[in-house]
Amino acid sequence: MNRDETTRAESSGLTRRRALQIGAGVVLAGAVGSLAKAIPAGAQETVSPLVKPTPPELFINLGLNHESRPENYKGLFVPNSMFFVRNHSATPRIDVKTYRLRVEGSSVQRPVELTYDDILRLPFKNVFTWIECAGNGRSFFGTYLGKPATGTQWRLGAIGAAEWTGVPLSLVLDMAGVKSDAVDVLTEGLDELKVRRPMPITKALDPNTILAYAMNGEVLPQDHGFPIRAITPGWVGINNTKWLGRIQVENQKILVPMNTTSYIMEGPDYADKPALTLQAMKSSVALPWDGAIPAGKQLIRGFAWSPYGKIVRVEYSIDGENWRTATVEESRDPLLWQRWYFSWEGKPGRHYVAARASDEKGNVQPVELPKFNQQGYLFNTVISHPFYVEG
Ligand SMILES: Nc1nc2c(c(=O)[nH]1)N[C@H]1C(S)=C(S)[C@@H](COP(=O)(O)O)O[C@H]1N2
Ligand SMILES: [Mo]
Numbered sequence: 443m444n445r446d447e448t449t450r451a452e453s454s455g456l457t458r459r460r461a462l463q464i465g466a467g468v469v470l471a472g473a474v475g476s477l478a479k480a481i482p483a484g485a486q487e488t489v490s491p492l493v494k495p496t497p498p499e500l501f502i503n504l505g506l507n508h509e510s511r512p513e514n515y516k517g518l519f520v521p522n523s524m525f526f527v528r529n530h531s532a533t534p535r536i537d538v539k540t541y542r543l544r545v546e547g548s549s550v551q552r553p554v555e556l557t558y559d560d561i562l563r564l565p566f567k568n569v570f571t572w573i574e575c576a577g578n579g580r581s582f583f584g585t586y587l588g589k590p591a592t593g594t595q596w597r598l599g600a601i602g603a604a605e606w607t608g609v610p611l612s613l614v615l616d617m618a619g620v621k622s623d624a625v626d627v628l629t630e631g632l633d634e635l636k637v638r639r640p641m642p643i644t645k646a647l648d649p650n651t652i653l654a655y656a657m658n659g660e661v662l663p664q665d666h667g668f669p670i671r672a673i674t675p676g677w678v679g680i681n682n683t684k685w686l687g688r689i690q691v692e693n694q695k696i697l698v699p700m701n702t703t704s705y706i707m708e709g710p711d712y713a714d715k716p717a718l719t720l721q722a723m724k725s726s727v728a729l730p731w732d733g734a735i736p737a738g739k740q741l742i743r744g745f746a747w748s749p750y751g752k753i754v755r756v757e758y759s760i761d762g763e764n765w766r767t768a769t770v771e772e773s774r775d776p777l778l779w780q781r782w783y784f785s786w787e788g789k790p791g792r793h794y795v796a797a798r799a800s801d802e803k804g805n806v807q808p809v810e811l812p813k814f815n816q817q818g819y820l821f822n823t824v825i826s827h828p829f830y831v832e833g
Contacts, residue, residue: 491532493664500524502599506532509599512728512745518774518781520602522663528575528600531634533665534685541669543614543653547628547691551619558669561655564609569650569673571777572747574601574721576678576705579821586811586825591818598726598825601747603779606673608654611689612647620691628690628698629672629683638688639680639705640696650675650777653686675777676749678718678819680705704817711813722822723748723807725756725782725799734830739787746770747779748801755800756782760793762826768797790833794826 490496491506500523502509510526527533538558546553577593578600584590594600615627620643627646630638645651652673655662662668667684674681680700690696701717708715725746729735746753752773757765768782782797800806809824 491529492527493533493535494523494527496527501526502597504594504596506530507594507596507600509596510602511730512599512726513730513733515728515745518771518778519604519658522604522657522660522666525602525604525657525666526575526600527665528594528679529633529665529684530637534633535664536632536669536685538669541687543670543686543689545614545618545689545691547689549621549624549691549693550615551621554614554618556614558655561609561653561670564613566607566609567649567652569606569608569652569654569675569777570603570775571606571650571673571675572601572603572779573673573679573682574724574747576680576718576721576819577817578679579724579825580818582821582823582825583812583814583818586823587814589814591814591816593818597731598724600679601726601745601779603747604658606652606654607656607659608652608670608673610649611651611653611672612649614653614689615646615691618691621693623693624691625694626692626696628688628692628696629681629686630688630690631667631683632685632687636687637680637683637700638698639683639700640698641674641677641681643691645674645677645681646691648675676720678705678721680718705819706817707815707819708817709813709815712815718819720749721747722820723750723799723801723805724822725797725807725824727795727797727827729795729827729829732828732830734832737788737790737832739785741783742786742795743781743783744768744797745779746782746797746799748799748803748805750805751776751802753780753782753799754802757798757800758784759796759798760786760788762794762796765798788831790831792828792830794828796824796826798824 496508506529508527543556581595624643626640628640654673670686672683705718706715727744756768759765768784771781798807
């Protein structure tokens with residue numbers, strides 16, 4: 443909950459706990475009195491798979507998954523209350539008293555087991571970066587290629603940026619005596635499906651790969667992996683294992699469903715079905731999708747990000763023919779996204795804005811349609827974002 447919401451909840455006599463329960467749609471037999479009556483009919487029966495409130499003004503409800511609405515972001519970092527959620531099963535409730543993190547495998551000299559407090563006592567660092575779902579933008583395979591891909595039909599709200607605080611994974615691997623023959627490191631969640639995905643030892647030893655226990659200065663929220671999650675800057679969202687319970691280090695490639703059947707490029711153009719690693723460079727427009735903005739001069743804002751480095755240019759077009767340069771905010775950290783904006787006065791009616799980012803490594807967001815991949819990953823073609831100017 444951000445400060446504004448806490449204040450709002452407090453001034454309306456809601457405790458934080460109650461606010462969470464109400465948002466989660468939990469039935470509070472009599473306990474809330476008049477507030478319970480404010481919940482729309484029917485809503486009380488649904489028990490949300492998430493812990494945090496997911497009001498429709500902040501999230502597009504996609505079942506287990508919740509897409510953010512970037513038009514709500516006021517700063518560079520996405521408040522925890524607004525951060526998208528991608529869960530393969532319901533958010534587990536983990537008791538830190540019994541919580542253990544195990545580090546094991548053929549490429550460690552001595553398996554170790556750490557409690558939550560053990561982890562909190564280790565040297566830590568802050569990493570400023572985004573997490574993006576590999577399927578962010580997936581719905582555009584359907585709208586632009588006329589060929590829907592399977593999976594959650596995200597637009598561009600399955601990304602969020604935050605300050606993460608935690609222990610370098612390399613430090614924990616050192617404690618276990620990681621051997622020089624290590625090839626792959628698997629991180630496994632404590633959720634019902636025990637979601638797990640490997641990364642190469644080079645990524646595991648990267649100083650910015652951390653085991654995070656705080657997000658934007660708050661205790662890691664339950665929906666975002668409490669008590670501990672992996673942060674793997676630039677890599678596909680799936681590598682940022684939430685509710686981390688086990689780390690396995692092996693001297694050979696680790697093959698699991700998440701790198702052999704899911705999170706692979708699959709389709710007529712991908713014979714060898716490569717497993718995903720890095721995300722793609724993209725940009726998004728922070729306007730309500732198909733929503734209205736007031737008439738008169740307006741600042742149109744957005745975000746741009748690249749796993750390869752800083753964004754150096756964002757071009758935009760309203761008519762799809764003429765391109766101009768937007769103002770791009772200076773990079774705060776090469777692992778973060780950047781904001782951009784331009785000022786515009788449009789006639790009442792329907793409009794489309796397209797944005798195109800370029801990064802410091804010379805990558806430019808493509809205007810050509812991508813090759814189809816069955817599971818709809820890494821869509822990063824420039825798209826037209828529809829909106830209205832009020833009459
Ligand atoms: N244990 C576990 N970790 C997980 C997942 C999951 O379902 N279980 N989902 C992954 C996926 S696909 C993404 S995109 C990110 C989403 O992180 P968020 O929900 O904090 O935004 O978490 C990843 N880590
Ligand atoms: Mo994801």
